[in-house]
Amino acid sequence: MIRFENVTKRYALTANPALDDVSLEIERGEFAFVVGKSGSGKSTLMRVALREQLASEGTVMVAGHDLAAMSSRQVPRLRREMGAVFQDFRLLPGKTVTQNVAFALQVIGKPRHVIRSLVPETLDMVGLADKGKRLPHELSGGEQQRVAIARAVVNKPQILLADEPTGNLDPATSLDIVHLLDRINRAGTTIVMATHDSAIVNAMRRRVIELHEGRVIRDVADGSYDPALTPDEARPDVADVTWEPEANEDIDPAAGYEGGA
Amino acid sequence: MRLGFLLGEIWTGLRRNLSMAISVILVTMVSVFLLGLGMLAQRQADTMKGYWYDRIQVSIYLCTDGAPQPNCNEQAVTDAQKDTIARQLKEMPEVDTVFEEDAQQAFDRFKEQFRNSPIADTVQVGDIPESFRVKLKDPTKFAVVSSQFEGAPGVASVQDQEKVLRKFFQIINGVTVFALGLAALMAVCAGLLMATTIRQAAFVRRREISIMRLVGASSWTIRMPFLIEMLIVAMVGVALAVLMLWGAIQVIFNLGVNQVALSQAWIGTSDVLVVAPWLFGGVALVALLTSLLTLRRYLRV
Incomplete structure (x- = not known):
């Protein structure tokens, strides 16, 4: 349903790529979490899948479309096959x-x-x-x-992309939202959800794709997520990166939590 | 996209951006009014040139009974005097053609020229003097003719009509250039204002636009409300300008000038109708092109 082949995405004027040689495949009907701390490339991955941005290198296939080969005229048709939700509801x-x-x-x-x-x-x-x-x-x-x-x-739509959909919600409400997404997934929609909320990921026990500095450092079915783990521990072959605890920078305190927090 | 939904979006858009819409209407109105004024002035010049083209350039008015000019001694011109004048004219190398207009012809011409004016009713045959109408090979040689016949027996006055007309055409051309120059400046203003308005409208509606993109609306669906809004606003501006032109023509020509001036060759309100489609079409084209260019830059899918 969604396939990334050696995808790199560079933004102008930044030294490190936001996505660095990412390859992954998400099958039809799957529910996958994309996890990682802020700046790990989760949102870029979502934007590239939505064709809001084009990959700098590599091939992205979504619902049978090669996004790079697609003319801008065809983009609306692709988007009709996808749904998207965001942290700020929009x-x-x-x-x-x-x-x-x-x-x-x-x-x-x-x-x-x-x-x-x-x-x-x-x-x-x-x-x-x-x-x-x-x-x-x-x-x-x-x-x-x-x-x-x-x-x-x-x-x-065949695919639903959710970029930090629970980022502005309290834990109980967040779980409700993820259960709703789970229900939609069981009805046949492929769901990719970017999050850094380990409680949700661990409660759901679904596929987990972990990004760190634009690279996939872990991709496991029935996975969990512990942001305190170093990439070393998460995937021993990536040893040369320094890892700091999750800073939760993605959450905008002004936006407020639900339920009188 | 369904029409009702489209109209709803357009209405919301216009309401939300009302002050910009009004400024586009006003700027369009003023620029189109000036453009229209220029076009009408040019039509006026063309109408008059058409009328006067090939007509007489120098008129030698002959004495009538009781003519006030001292040269006439209140006596009408005699046949002998007329023959002399005619012969002298034909012998002059500067003269191209001579046409003798008798009192009846002069009267008829006057009636025809002033058919819209109450003056025509007060004139009788004989009130308009007989004249020789002389076309010169070189219109600048007026002085030669003038000096020979001014004060000659039977001649009341010599008039260079071309001179009068030339001044008139100069005024009209001046008005045209002035109006068109201002119109060009205003058109630039109108175009820039339209572009700014669209940019602002797109900014005001950036949420809707981002959602439209997200759910897969085609770029035409996204652009259409902006395009139609701009067209509506521009057309309202042109309509107001055409009304103003109509009013101006009504006041200046139909009510004012025909009472006092000398020629029937005036444009009327029907000329506004001839100019109007060009104004509507031209502005529609400008609005469409400006909108498309602006939207291309600001509303990529």
Whole structure:
């Protein structure tokens, strides 16, 4: 479903590549965590998979498309086969929950009757059937992320990319969100979730791909994640890097935790 | 994308960026008004040139009964005097053609020229003097003709119409150049303002745009509301400018000039209708090109 072959991504004016010779394959229907501390390349990997950025070297195949060979005209079609959710939810503040989810279908030209049946069905699936008329600011963080997930999956994509979807949520809510993603995965959607939340990873026991300074240092099925482990311990053949404890820089304290933290 | 949704997005966009929309309308209006003024002035010049083209360049007005000019002694020109003048004219090497206009022809011409004006009703045959209308081989040789016939028996006055017209055309050309020059400056302003407006609109709607991209909206879906918004705003500006042009023509020509001036060769409100489609088309083209160029740079998928 997603295949990276020797992918390197360099940003202009930075010495070290954000992704360094990454090769990995995620099969159809899989649920994979991409873990690593801030700056390890998780978000770049997600952006490259979404074709928001092109790899500097190597081949990226997503849902059968070679992203480098793709013309910009074809990109929308690729994105319709993928859904994406982010740490900051990215909802439209002036639109209701229903309108936010419907927006994703309206802008790709879905007919009204399809929108009318898909939107309530999806809101029901994420547990927000009774909150369709609310505005995003009237919802809790966890509920907002559910709206974002509903919007990402309403068009029934094959792949769902989640970049730190629990980064702004408290641990209990985070687990709820991951259980929701798990349910979506069991219905057949391939899910790739970037996170540095070890509690979630360890609770789920799914595939774990660990990145460090743009390299894959570990890739195990039924894996766990302990950010305190050095890469040395995580994968003994990468010994020449210094490892510092997880700093949690990704979390914006101003954005607030749900539940009165 | 469904039409209702598109219209909703356009309406939201215009409302959110109202002050910019209004400034684009006003700048478009002023620039198109000036452009239209230039075009109408040019049409005026063309209309008049067409009218006067091949017409007489020098008029030798003959005395009428009771003419006020001292040379006439209040006597009408005699046939003998007319013959002399005609013969002298034909012998002059500077003269190309001579046309003799009698009182009836002069009256008819006057009526025709002033058909829109109440003055025409007060004039009778004989009020407009007979004249020789002389076309010169070289219009600058007016002085030769003038000096020979000014004060000759039976001649009331000698008039170089080309001189009068030339001044008039100079004024019209001046107006045209001035209006077109200002219009060009304003067009640059309008284009830049449109580009800025689109950039700002894109910034205001960056969330929507990023989500549209994310869920796979085509680039046309993303661009269409901006394009149509800009077209609507520009067209409102042109419509206001055309209304202003119509009003200006109405006031200047239909109500003002026809009461007092000398020629029927004036443009009217119908000329505004001829110019209007060009203005609409031209501005639509500018708005589309500006929008597309700006969107290309700011709204990559």
